[in-house]
Amino acid sequence: xxxxxxxxxxxxxxxxxxxxxxxxxxxxxxxxxxxxxxxxxxxxxxxxxxxxxxxxxxxxxxxxxxxxxxxxxxxxxxxxxxxxxxxxxxxx
Amino acid sequence: xxxxxxxxxxxxxxxxxxxxxxxxxxxxxxxxxxxxxxxxxxxxxxxxxxxxxxxxxxxxxxxxxxxxxxxxxxxxxxxxxxxxxxxxxxxxxxxxxxxxxxxxxxxxxxxxxxxxxxxxxxxxxxxxxxxxxxxxxxxxxxxxxxxxxxxxxxxxxxxxxxxxxxxxxxxxxxxxxxxxxxxxxxxxxxxxxxxxxxxxxxxxxxxxxxxxxxxxxxxxxxxxxxxxxxxxxxxxxxxxxxxxxxxxxxxxxxxxxxxxxxxxxxxxxxxxxxxxxxxxxxxxxxxxxxxxxxxxxxxxxxxxxxxxxxxxxxxxxxxxxxxxxxxxxxxxxxxxxxxxxxxxxxxxxxxxxxxxxxxxxxxxxxxxxxxxxxxxxxxxxxxxxxxxxxxxxxxxxxxxxxxxxxxxxxxxxxxxxxxxxxxxxxxxxxxxxxxxxxxxxxxxxxxxxxxxxxxxxxxxxxxxxxxxxxxxxxxxxxxxxxxxxxxxxxxxxxxxxxxxxxxxxxxxxxxxxxxxxxxxxxxxxxxxxxxxxxxxxxxxxxxxxxxxxxxxxxxxxxxxxxxxxxxxxxxxxxxxxxxxxxxxxxxxxxxxxxxxxxxxxxxxxxxxxxxxxx
Numbered sequence: 001x002x003x004x005x006x007x008x009x010x011x012x013x014x015x016x017x018x019x020x021x022x023x024x025x026x027x028x029x030x031x032x033x034x035x036x037x038x039x040x041x042x043x044x045x046x047x048x049x050x051x052x053x054x055x056x057x058x059x060x061x062x063x064x065x066x067x068x069x070x071x072x073x074x075x076x077x078x079x080x081x082x083x084x085x086x087x088x089x090x091x092x
Numbered sequence: 093x094x095x096x097x098x099x100x101x102x103x104x105x106x107x108x109x110x111x112x113x114x115x116x117x118x119x120x121x122x123x124x125x126x127x128x129x130x131x132x133x134x135x136x137x138x139x140x141x142x143x144x145x146x147x148x149x150x151x152x153x154x155x156x157x158x159x160x161x162x163x164x165x166x167x168x169x170x171x172x173x174x175x176x177x178x179x180x181x182x183x184x185x186x187x188x189x190x191x192x193x194x195x196x197x198x199x200x201x202x203x204x205x206x207x208x209x210x211x212x213x214x215x216x217x218x219x220x221x222x223x224x225x226x227x228x229x230x231x232x233x234x235x236x237x238x239x240x241x242x243x244x245x246x247x248x249x250x251x252x253x254x255x256x257x258x259x260x261x262x263x264x265x266x267x268x269x270x271x272x273x274x275x276x277x278x279x280x281x282x283x284x285x286x287x288x289x290x291x292x293x294x295x296x297x298x299x300x301x302x303x304x305x306x307x308x309x310x311x312x313x314x315x316x317x318x319x320x321x322x323x324x325x326x327x328x329x330x331x332x333x334x335x336x337x338x339x340x341x342x343x344x345x346x347x348x349x350x351x352x353x354x355x356x357x358x359x360x361x362x363x364x365x366x367x368x369x370x371x372x373x374x375x376x377x378x379x380x381x382x383x384x385x386x387x388x389x390x391x392x393x394x395x396x397x398x399x400x401x402x403x404x405x406x407x408x409x410x411x412x413x414x415x416x417x418x419x420x421x422x423x424x425x426x427x428x429x430x431x432x433x434x435x436x437x438x439x440x441x442x443x444x445x446x447x448x449x450x451x452x453x454x455x456x457x458x459x460x461x462x463x464x465x466x467x468x469x470x471x472x473x474x475x476x477x478x479x480x481x482x483x484x485x486x487x488x489x490x491x492x493x494x495x496x497x498x499x500x501x502x503x504x505x506x507x508x509x510x511x512x513x514x515x516x517x518x519x520x521x522x523x524x525x526x527x528x529x530x531x532x533x534x535x536x537x538x539x540x541x542x543x544x545x546x547x548x549x550x551x552x553x554x555x556x557x558x559x560x561x562x563x564x565x566x567x568x569x570x571x572x573x574x575x576x577x578x579x580x581x582x583x584x585x586x587x588x589x590x591x592x593x594x595x596x597x598x599x600x601x602x603x604x605x606x607x608x609x610x611x612x613x614x615x616x617x618x619x620x621x622x623x624x625x626x627x628x629x630x631x632x633x634x635x636x637x638x639x640x641x642x643x644x645x646x647x648x649x650x651x652x653x654x655x656x657x658x659x660x661x662x663x664x665x666x667x668x669x670x671x672x673x674x675x676x677x678x679x680x681x682x683x684x685x686x687x688x689x690x691x692x693x694x695x696x697x698x699x700x701x702x703x704x705x706x
Contacts, residue, residue, distance in 0.1 A: 009335040066656030069554020087327045
């Protein structure tokens with residue numbers, strides 16, 4: 001199952017890419033997405049991803065297809081989902 | 093007193109006199125400082141229904157409780173007057189050295205009324221207040237004025253707050269600039285200053301600022317300074333707020349082409365990422381700020397070579413996508429001109445975007461525009477137009493009135509795409525697909541504003557479904573508004589908000605250690621509510637009714653055409669529901685009027701006589 005993780009702001013700046021495509025097994029959750037992202041982009045560990053807990057560091061969050069923000073990482077992902085890695089403290 | 097000095101300087105420009113009066117600890121605790129204190133002083137000093145550009149409209153500068161101390165981001169001041177743009181409460185904030193200087197000079201606030209016969213600047217030199225001739229400064233830009241005043245005083249440590257030519261010509265969205273690059277940008281307070289023939293307020297302060305518990309404050313602040321280097325402020329430090337461009341574009345919430353679209357095809361070219369790579373020449377900070385969000389951009393070549401301006405998201409949105417400008421050097425040039433003339437970048441971009449739509453719809457012709465071809469995206473024309481607005485030349489005279497008045501005067505249906513709330517041009521969040529934000533902007537007392545009512549947080553953080561209007565969003569909008577009122581009155585920069593784990597508990601401790609005034613987290617929270625109610629009562633006294641909490645027609649009629657929010661808009665029924673939900677959460681009646689019981693609860697019962705309460 002292929003999903004795309006879109007990077008913005010600092011994450012994009014650190015990784016140097018706009019998006020990352022990952023292949024995940026059926027039934028994969030957002031936690032799997034974060035783990036895969038961590039394994040492919042070491043630059044994000046400590047800045048965006050808590051490498052020990054395999055969770056996003058506050059205030060980062062995941063938005064699914066630009067429609068809604070994931071409440072927790074146990075949510076299952078679907079084929080062709082586009083997952084937006086966002087810094088959610090907007091304003092300024 | 094600690095932190096505070098307990099002194100307010102009252103200035104009457106008509107007679108050229110000043111006096112000092114004391115304010116009580118009780119008043120300080122009730123309104124904190126900044127916007128809260130400035131609004132209360134203004135409320136007491138202004139007669140109702142005053143013409144905003146008349147001598148009777150008082151201009152109040154009030155410091156936050158932390159100005160002049162080590163509290164990170166605390167050196168800020170609030171300014172309030174009746175707004176010439178909205179006709180309601182006008183309040184704006186600015187950072188840096190001016191607030192420190194005023195506190196060291198021995199004051200918590202300065203209230204200025206009257207009108208000087210000739211251009212004048214004030215020099216507050218500790219206890220001495222001088223009224224100085226400013227004829228030679230009239231017509232000068234903000235930066236030049238700052239330099240000339242310092243040169244005249246002969247002391248670089250003097251801090252200057254001034255207006256540019258736009259304030260002098262009474263552009264209704266003129267700002268007040270201090271310390272060369274900081275602006276109290278919104279609601280046209282620069283025009284109020286210009287109407288008083290007041291070019292600048294220079295301050296030199298040499299006294300020490302006393303705090304109640306120095307050692308404990310140092311410990312707390314060192315911890316905050318350290319946290320300010322963490323992930324909570326990373327966005328502001330590295331890319332700056334322009335990193336919002338791509339995020340909002342992806343969410344179809346980036347107002348583009350005068351809000352005809354919520355996505356911008358050329359978003360990458362005006363993104364924070366692109367800006368950092370090509371134009372940022374240095375990153376700067378306000379005084380006492382460890383975050384340093386100000387990304388100063390320089391144009392190295394091309395037609396705008398040599399232009400320099402700090403660029404933040406709101407300026408970028410208004411002068412970029414909203415005008416369909418994708419040429420970054422032109423945005424830097426436009427921001428530089430706004431800074432020179434002393435004009436709010438958001439309102440400037442907003443009114444030009446409206447004029448561009450008028451031009452494309454055939455409501456303005458080339459002849460009306462001194463030959464300018466004002467198509468969307470024509471950066472040469474828009475740069476030219478900024479000069480005309482500031483100097484009120486040609487069509488600029490109409491646009492200097494702001495988009496509300498300009499559209500009412502032009503008519504021909506142009507009101508339908510005049511993007512303002514209460515007359516204030518809108519910030520860069522397309523609220524058709526952010527419904528809590530839509531409510532927040534509609535109810536904001538100073539007009540459509542993300543800073544006074546930052547209700548985008550629940551929408552963007554996913555606390556609610558951003559596309560829906562449901563019960564509870566009123567309470568969320570209220571909480572965000574109260575929260576912002578505390579930041580704007582203490583004052584702390586909102587960019588530090590993420591470093592607090594328990595904001596009200598930590599901020600109340602910081603306040604007590606600084607001022608020696610005991611305040612609990614609960615009391616502090618209540619203070620936010622009090623300040624929001626005070627501002628509302630100010631507006632009611634000026635004639636506010638429920639219909640003034642409105643949304644632009646485009647937000648309620650034209651769905652977002654492209655992107656992930658395609659089809660989104662706010663229906664009349666949704667908006668009505670949200671508004672009632674908010675009033676209910678506030679404890680106000682269906683007309684938006686606070687009850688007597690609410691006023692008693694907030695210790696504002698002395699204001700009940702000014703409004704019809706039940």
